Amino acid sequence: MCGIVGYVGRQPAAPILIEGLTRLEYRGYDSAGLAVLGSSGATVVRRVGRVRELEAALPKRLAGTVGIGHTRWATHGPATEANAHPHSSEDGRISVVHNGIIDNAGALRARLGAEGVTFSSDTDTEVLAHLVARSGAGALEDRVVDALEQVVGTYAVAVLDADQPDRVVVARNGSPLIIGVGDREMFVASDVSALVRHTSSVVHLDDGELAVVTAKDYRTFTRDSHDTGRVPTEIEVSADDVEIGAHGHFMAKEIAEQPETVARMLRGRLDTRFDTARLDGLNLSPRELRAFRRVKILGCGSAYYVGELGALMIEELARIPAHAEAASEFRYRNPIIEPDTLYVAVSQSGETADTAFAVREIKRKGGQVVGLVNVVGSTIARECEGGIYLHAGPEIAVASTKALTHMGVGFALLALLLGRVRDLSVADGQRIIAGLERLPADIEAVLADEERIAGLATELSSADSLFFIGRVRGYPVAREGAQKFKEISYRHAEAYQTSELKHGPLALIEESRPTVAVIPDDELTDRNLAAAEQVLARGGRVVAISHPGVDLGPLDDRRVDVPRNEVELDPILLMIPMQLLAYHAAVALGLDIDKPRNLAKSVTVE
Numbered sequence: 001m002c003g004i005v006g007y008v009g010r011q012p013a014a015p016i017l018i019e020g021l022t023r024l025e026y027r028g029y030d031s032a033g034l035a036v037l038g039s040s041g042a043t044v045v046r047r048v049g050r051v052r053e054l055e056a057a058l059p060k061r062l063a064g065t066v067g068i069g070h071t072r073w074a075t076h077g078p079a080t081e082a083n084a085h086p087h088s089s090e091d092g093r094i095s096v097v098h099n100g101i102i103d104n105a106g107a108l109r110a111r112l113g114a115e116g117v118t119f120s121s122d123t124d125t126e127v128l129a130h131l132v133a134r135s136g137a138g139a140l141e142d143r144v145v146d147a148l149e150q151v152v153g154t155y156a157v158a159v160l161d162a163d164q165p166d167r168v169v170v171a172r173n174g175s176p177l178i179i180g181v182g183d184r185e186m187f188v189a190s191d192v193s194a195l196v197r198h199t200s201s202v203v204h205l206d207d208g209e210l211a212v213v214t215a216k217d218y219r220t221f222t223r224d225s226h227d228t229g230r231v232p233t234e235i236e237v238s239a240d241d242v243e244i245g246a247h248g249h250f251m252a253k254e255i256a257e258q259p260e261t262v263a264r265m266l267r268g269r270l271d272t273r274f275d276t277a278r279l280d281g282l283n284l285s286p287r288e289l290r291a292f293r294r295v296k297i298l299g300c301g302s303a304y305y306v307g308e309l310g311a312l313m314i315e316e317l318a319r320i321p322a323h324a325e326a327a328s329e330f331r332y333r334n335p336i337i338e339p340d341t342l343y344v345a346v347s348q349s350g351e352t353a354d355t356a357f358a359v360r361e362i363k364r365k366g367g368q369v370v371g372l373v374n375v376v377g378s379t380i381a382r383e384c385e386g387g388i389y390l391h392a393g394p395e396i397a398v399a400s401t402k403a404l405t406h407m408g409v410g411f412a413l414l415a416l417l418l419g420r421v422r423d424l425s426v427a428d429g430q431r432i433i434a435g436l437e438r439l440p441a442d443i444e445a446v447l448a449d450e451e452r453i454a455g456l457a458t459e460l461s462s463a464d465s466l467f468f469i470g471r472v473r474g475y476p477v478a479r480e481g482a483q484k485f486k487e488i489s490y491r492h493a494e495a496y497q498t499s500e501l502k503h504g505p506l507a508l509i510e511e512s513r514p515t516v517a518v519i520p521d522d523e524l525t526d527r528n529l530a531a532a533e534q535v536l537a538r539g540g541r542v543v544a545i546s547h548p549g550v551d552l553g554p555l556d557d558r559r560v561d562v563p564r565n566e567v568e569l570d571p572i573l574l575m576i577p578m579q580l581l582a583y584h585a586a587v588a589l590g591l592d593i594d595k596p597r598n599l600a601k602s603v604t605v606e
Helices: 013-027 051-057 105-114 126-134 140-148 250-256 258-266 286-291 302-318 327-333 353-364 379-383 402-420 426-447 450-460 474-489 498-503 525-537 553-558 570-589
Strands: 003-008 031-038 041-048 066-072 094-102 153-161 167-173 178-181 186-189 201-204 209-214 218-222 294-299 322-326 341-347 368-373 386-389 465-470 492-497 515-519 542-546 559-561
Touching (some): 003 013, 003 094, 003 167, 031 051, 066 153, 066 167, 126 153, 250 258, 258 426, 294 302, 294 327, 302 341, 302 402, 322 327, 341 353, 353 379, 368 402, 386 402, 402 426, 402 570, 426 570, 450 559, 465 474, 474 492, 474 515, 492 498, 515 570, 542 553
Parallel strands (some): 368 386, 515 542
Antiparallel strands (some): 003 186, 031 066, 209 218
């Protein structure tokens, strides 16, 4: 959340900053700003709203080849021009952009105020600009170190000094920051998507590291002046990957890409010789995998819900206890870390702060943790002992779709591997592999029914509140469906276990509050159908997500059919209509689908 971009080179900085901020806008979009160093010092322009408002407000001739920019997701203070980044020192010499939260900002503001500093914003970030400006050190990098020595919290910062206009100084602690290496030009960003049009060579900073970035070079070091010698790595993302193409929204593009991206994820990971999954990135031998007696899955939001689905898969296929928990609560209950438990951290970005903190808690207590992430080189990917990369490609829309589907596939692969080192039969291994191989075509079949799903979504969009219900494997699907619907349609949506309806929620059933019911063809079809008919009997409307051939009786006129796969894998496919229902409901309501209000893509603060 929040996006940083910086440039040092030969080209005019402002257009590069605007382009980068536009690509990072999904990380925060309540205000934006930039600072460019020119012959007369720093020119700072800030605006409330989207990057396009900032671009329209720029001077026609904004000279300068060094600059920093920021797009904000508000934490301290509302979305106002005064609270937008960059923030400056009182003399205008120092400009700072910052992602994260300064925990001791209140105490620092009080101290600086007592020393005569006048603040112009409500933000925690402004204290950094004043601390840097008041440092007695000479070089900008030393001034930044002095300032950070006084700070407690998380940050990714980029700092300019009008008196040292050849450089940008950056620092990272708990919030992502990368350097892009070009030809006599350098870039800074909080996400690789801001850099892909300019370079494929990047440097990932670790927590506690700083860097001095000039047009010709960069130097990475710690606060105690130890050079860390970070070397560039090549990224696989191309400019086309972050273009919207012919689609109306990035969310639509990402939903449509799923057949292709799932096929890519599975490539090379299905071992038909031994009827298992090939997951070398876990860095765990069969003997080590057999030694685990429990699996604990940690994620936030949609990652948590798909983790619940993963736990079910692992229990069904590997027959060992598995459980999913919200990573945001995990470390605060002083969890017991067991040596024979495999911990799995799930995050699309690999930067989710709550999940990263959970990883550190597990490692601090000697636990074994692997990651299930999409972004190579991300914090969680680097801090885990091993993991499974999702290979979904960049996901720009705030509401996760293809990355979520890839998480489900990742858990299926993990469950298959754990099962085959235990007692899962060859026949069952073959069955699951065959089901995984069918997934891309099955997803394509769901997408082919988009027009019908869009019609049902338009009908649902008129409701102020909805229920999503499912049972056992269907319950995580219902939870994710409710999450998607509320995220982008702004309609209240609540998920319930179908079996729990009669224990209270039936009191809320009425014609104006529709229900989306997950009714797969499995051992619970009759009971799921009976519960849905109870909703109908009380005047409620029901949209059923089911399988072909299931006799839904009075629900037949509002049904969406998903191809049957293997019963353990069916929930992955059942989630696809949920994505389309949410998307088309938001389309019908005319909402900003890719950038829903109050939300940001990567939640890098607690």
